[in-house]
Amino acid sequence: MVPYGSHGSEPLVDELFNYIDTHQDEFVQDLKDWIAIPSDSSDPLLRGDLSKMVEITAESLQALGATVNLVDMGEEKLNDGRSIPFPKAILAELGKNSSKATVCIYGHVDVQPAKKEDGWKTDPYNMTEINGNLYGRGATDNKGPVLAWINAVKTYRTLDQEIPVNIKFIIEGVEETGSPGLEDLIKANASFFADVDYIVISDNLWLSRKPALTYGTRGSAYFFVEVEGGTKDLHSGTFGGIIHEAMRDLVYLLANLIDSSGHILIPGICDDVAPLTEEERRLYENIDFDLEEHKNNGGVNTFLYSTKEEILQHLWRYPSLTIHGIEGAFSGPGSKTVIPSKVIGKFSIRQVPDMKSAVVQQQVTKHLEDVFAKLKSPNKLTVSMQIGASPWVADVNDPQYEAARNAITKVFGVPPDMIRDGSTIPLARIFQDLTKKSVMMLPIGGADDGEHSQHEKISRSNYIQGTKLFAIFFLELSKVHEELMAKKQP
Ligand SMILES: C[C@H](N)C(=O)N[C@@H](Cc1c[nH]cn1)C(=O)O
Numbered sequence: 001m002v003p004y005g006s007h008g009s010e011p012l013v014d015e016l017f018n019y020i021d022t023h024q025d026e027f028v029q030d031l032k033d034w035i036a037i038p039s040d041s042s043d044p045l046l047r048g049d050l051s052k053m054v055e056i057t058a059e060s061l062q063a064l065g066a067t068v069n070l071v072d073m074g075e076e077k078l079n080d081g082r083s084i085p086f087p088k089a090i091l092a093e094l095g096k097n098s099s100k101a102t103v104c105i106y107g108h109v110d111v112q113p114a115k116k117e118d119g120w121k122t123d124p125y126n127m128t129e130i131n132g133n134l135y136g137r138g139a140t141d142n143k144g145p146v147l148a149w150i151n152a153v154k155t156y157r158t159l160d161q162e163i164p165v166n167i168k169f170i171i172e173g174v175e176e177t178g179s180p181g182l183e184d185l186i187k188a189n190a191s192f193f194a195d196v197d198y199i200v201i202s203d204n205l206w207l208s209r210k211p212a213l214t215y216g217t218r219g220s221a222y223f224f225v226e227v228e229g230g231t232k233d234l235h236s237g238t239f240g241g242i243i244h245e246a247m248r249d250l251v252y253l254l255a256n257l258i259d260s261s262g263h264i265l266i267p268g269i270c271d272d273v274a275p276l277t278e279e280e281r282r283l284y285e286n287i288d289f290d291l292e293e294h295k296n297n298g299g300v301n302t303f304l305y306s307t308k309e310e311i312l313q314h315l316w317r318y319p320s321l322t323i324h325g326i327e328g329a330f331s332g333p334g335s336k337t338v339i340p341s342k343v344i345g346k347f348s349i350r351q352v353p354d355m356k357s358a359v360v361q362q363q364v365t366k367h368l369e370d371v372f373a374k375l376k377s378p379n380k381l382t383v384s385m386q387i388g389a390s391p392w393v394a395d396v397n398d399p400q401y402e403a404a405r406n407a408i409t410k411v412f413g414v415p416p417d418m419i420r421d422g423s424t425i426p427l428a429r430i431f432q433d434l435t436k437k438s439v440m441m442l443p444i445g446g447a448d449d450g451e452h453s454q455h456e457k458i459s460r461s462n463y464i465q466g467t468k469l470f471a472i473f474f475l476e477l478s479k480v481h482e483e484l485m486a487k488k489q490p
């Protein structure tokens, strides 16, 4: 297939591409404006900024001519007993022509925390372009891709060109905290999703320098393990040596979750992992993936496994356990001699087919209670599962995968790698289970974008080519959908 653009294969495509190329600075400025809003969903103090971010997104969709509905998501209960409102979710629609396909685009406008002191070379909320890369928190996860969809629609609208599909948007502001309330929102708005034919998510990364299409992700079971000693923090000179310290108990519990070779120590945790078939094993051999480049992208020296196949399998089809942090522990600079009274360990398990959150929760709780019992500690242990997002795997034979493959080939000149992803987008499986519609992930982020990391970025090229990809995807989707409808005619 010949890439579109300079080859002048289709006048409409040339017109769309020309517009996108000549307006790219405007699109980049829009991203800079979005990144300037610290819409970190984990920080209750930034809830105002997060709500503002949702409102700005809603205004951008309204400006495209979409009908926009801001849906109340209820309240978040904070650890200190207070409640604050969750940011509203956006349901928007553009076009209602029953002879066209309807595609629903999902994205999120909340971001992970970021502080300059974490080691960022640039201000995370002041997008900075260096050597063709746009650095800033949310650049790739997920503000850049959400804006790329908006840019694609804006291109059609400004050129007064008919959009070949009906478009719906569902945009949320709490994806990074596990999308609480989204399942209820989808259930409560079943009529909004009833005429949706395809769901597309652009919230993950390519695996290599080659474009990719993603057909599976791991899930996430996120746990808090709390150990409470006394009622207040104490001086280690006055109480150290005479009490059972909560922190010591917690560190012991955390150390009993995983060993140094990455083996999870929770009995039964791998019992439900789907066995590796010969057919699946062969799939890994043909995937373009450079271990050294992946090490470089992550700034790591050594992986736990040495072959491409093992690494991909341990990212995509085996569970992993990560200890993320300890709330209530002293973590500042200096040498504070405190005994913390209550500490909360935070860890998550990336779940894979056919693991079930409820089973994982029961196995984790039992294991921690058994380990704690051996300590004979008088302290109080509480284990809770905060997020229970299931893994997702799609049928790649669905027509929208064909449309996306065609669009990628036309924009980038090469067919995509068909990949899975080790991270989680809770909505993918929820959508698939509730709506029974085809879900696809169409990433535009580069493998080295550094989601959740310092120096998160998206390249200008991926952002602008991604905008073109989305514009062409509408065309390709309308073609395959038409063919499908024609086949279904008696
Ligand atoms: C892949 C997506 N951009 C993302 O970062 N998702 C989060 C969702 C999550 C899971 N547990 C808590 N949040 C992730 O995979 O960490």
Ligand SMILES: [Zn+2]
Residues within 6 Å of the ligand: 108, 141, 142, 175, 203
């Ligand atoms: Zn994301």
Ligand SMILES: [Zn+2]
Residues within 6 Å of the ligand: 112, 141, 176, 451, 452
């Ligand atoms: Zn994220």
